[in-house]
Amino acid sequence: MNFWQQLPEPFFVLAPMDDVTDVVFRQLVAEIAPPDVFVTEFVSVDGLQSAGRESTMERLRIAPGQPNNLIVQIWGNDPELYYKTAQDVAQMGFAGIDINLGCPERGIVARGCCAGLIGNNEKVAEILAAVRAGAPNLPLSVKTRLGIREMVTEEWTTFLLGQDLAALTIHGRTAREMSKVPAHWDEIAKVVKLKNELAPQTVIIGNGDITSRAHGLALAAQTGVDGLMIGRGIFHDPFIFDASDTLRDPDAMLAVLMRHLELYEQWGSSKSFQTLKKFFKIYVNSWPGAAELRTELMEATTTDEVRRIIQETYTHPTPPIAAPIPG
Ligand SMILES: Cc1cc2nc3c(=O)[nH]c(=O)nc-3n(C[C@H](O)[C@H](O)[C@H](O)COP(=O)(O)O)c2cc1C
Incomplete structure (x- = not known):
């Protein structure tokens, strides 16, 4: 097989x-x-x-x-x-x-x-x-x-x-x-x-x-x-493959965006920071205030700036998972 x-x-x-x-x-x-x-x-x-x-x-x-x-x-x-x-x-x-x-x-x-x-x-x-x-x-x-x-x-x-x-x-x-x-x-x-x-x-x-x-x-x-x-x-829907009903609330989505930034830094991609912006629309979408927040994020020029903007907007994003995948 x-x-x-x-x-x-x-x-x-x-x-x-x-x-x-x-x-x-x-x-x-x-x-x-x-x-x-x-x-x-x-x-x-x-x-x-x-x-x-x-x-x-x-x-x-x-x-x-x-x-x-x-x-x-x-x-x-x-x-x-x-x-x-x-x-x-x-x-x-x-x-x-x-x-x-x-x-x-x-x-x-x-x-x-x-x-x-x-x-x-x-x-x-x-x-x-x-x-x-x-x-x-x-x-x-x-x-x-x-x-x-x-x-x-x-x-x-x-x-x-x-x-x-x-x-x-x-x-x-x-x-x-x-x-x-x-x-x-x-x-x-x-x-x-x-x-x-x-x-x-x-x-x-x-x-x-x-x-x-x-x-x-x-x-x-x-x-x-x-x-x-x-x-x-x-x-x-970044959770599109999920068979259960994971909550797609703003906190969960922003936690995913934060994790994306972290992985981008960890991997040391040769792609510029600008290339990350197309992902913002995936995570910051369809909730009251999302469009305004996205406009603000689009003007950011560093990952730290994105973090600052998010932290000012949402105080307690809950990570959708506790730890990186094992191994
Ligand atoms: C931005 C983008 C990049 C793509 N790059 C590839 C690729 O590298 N290899 C490939 O086989 N198809 C590529 N495709 C086609 C997709 O794999 C898929 O066949 C197509 O988007 C239709 O599926 P969907 O309606 O679920 O998006 C790409 C599609 C998009 C939107």
């Missing part, structure tokens, strides 16, 4: 999100309301195999005590670089390797990477073989969309399901659709049917527009997917 086959049914995954799901945010989510699986931000095989690999290496950091449930996601176009990268990451403690065949960013697609590889079966088969050769002991998965310009669900996923993948995540939109139309969960249901016929061993993960745990469970019941992946939903 590989990693994916041992998960609960259905299981939840925090979607890879560039500049969001870094080691800091992943550790935070692991502490407050963890999903069953985490994925790194996408990691360029070109970047990792270049002389300036240090900044890319930051994406591969693993929180101490993180259970063995972190998948590394890689992208690129050159099978040789995939091979070397797979060899490198095989030693780092990841639970599996995922290949990004879904990012719709124009420049990336134009270079024949990510969603630009949809339909390029020959190259994709070469890439998968290279990753398997470099990391034979890690389960291999793919995250993809339904097509580049047109929906080619059946043709594309029939090919992928012939590749003996451990898992296949379907973001239910074409690259052209970006995130502008509702995800086509009816197409995801078609992929489940194909998988049952062609590759029952491959775990199918549905992705797109899931707004809560309950919503995810309903979609799993409706479509038969094995797992649910949630991305932007976490921007509206």
